[in-house]
Amino acid sequence: MPRADAARNRALLIEAAAAELSEHGLDVSIARIAARAGVAKGTVFNHFAGKEELVAAIFCEQLGALAATGEALLHHADPWEALVRFMTAAAELQVRDRSFCEAGAATSRTDPAVRAASDRLARAAEALTARARDSGAVRADVTGHDVVLLLSAATQIAAPLAGSRSDLWRRYLHLVLDGLRPAAAHDLPVAPPTHRDFTAAAG
Amino acid sequence: MPRADAARNRALLIEAAAAELSEHGLDVSIARIAARAGVAKGTVFNHFAGKEELVAAIFCEQLGALAATGEALLHHADPWEALVRFMTAAAELQVRDRSFCEAGAATSRTDPAVRAASDRLARAAEALTARARDSGAVRADVTGHDVVLLLSAATQIAAPLAGSRSDLWRRYLHLVLDGLRPAAAHDLPVAPPTHRDFTAAAG
DNA sequence: ACCTGAACACCGTTCAAGT
């Protein structure tokens, strides 16, 4: 069992890291996080193997929260509206937290905790997508894995103008959503990603 | 007028930087670029104010090449096909060059050379979009500025799986293109970006 | 006028010394 001060320092570090990462993104320094937590720089490496593992810990929490939002939306009456709210929640999380997008690209998929959280999110996305597809609101050739990848589309498209037009992601979320509707569906040139593709992506 | 060895070193640096950036992305070290060019580290700072300006120089060349592609496609018979080829060319450039996406986000928009190249690209995109819109192939509420922002959408959506599925961006390019068609068009919640938004985005 | 390489301030990470 952990020593009392160690458990406290770990909690302080996670809290400080979450705050600094959301404000300044992935390139915030370890020194800054340690200072905010009130511990020495070296203490960070007593609790986490390196910066990447610390970032992964925060990233997991956010993935879990987003998955929970998706699971709750499965009980929403309108399958299309449920999917829209799920993707909106993901975009709002990314606007709120600068590091979330960056972590999704940078964090290692070999980390078991990240994989577990990703899988849970994928299951929620697949269930929401299946419901919307079966109801005819979403085109037949789109999968839950597609939706997972599309979660960061709107904010990334709008990112270059995020400084001057902070709400622009809403425009591109709706443009992407229109692409998911059956009305304009044309054949897609390559197969959807599989679970295997996600686990095999070394990065 | 520049000294002979200075002009030669500048050319060598740009060539080395372009190669290293396309292979390793923005986080390649100045030391590595200088070594590849066969000059001392300090020489880089005789020709460029810093790493950002060196990256901007490479970025400008690529923006110019893409703009030229767009201008040539204005003479294509089919307006929709011209737009598709323009967006495909942009995606292929991003797959070929790891640094291009990153530079678009990181490079300062205050640099006059970057601004000039961006404006040229924006004009080409606007002309291609107007033609496709007037022909009825593209929905009425989409602008050339939208298309500029959408140029990196497909590759960024597919980025997490680029290692295992290098052609996946084609799927999302077509999904985004389906969103641009009039058939599935629903009202977009916020106004398109303006030229002012692009110049005001401080980064 | 330009090139060079030592020097500086930073970063993430390691580790011997403490408690």
Next chain:
DNA sequence: ACCTGAACACCGTTCAAGT
């Protein structure tokens, strides 16, 4: 068992000394 801060190898950048 954990915390600490000095030390290390890196990075981008500066600049005095050369030619």
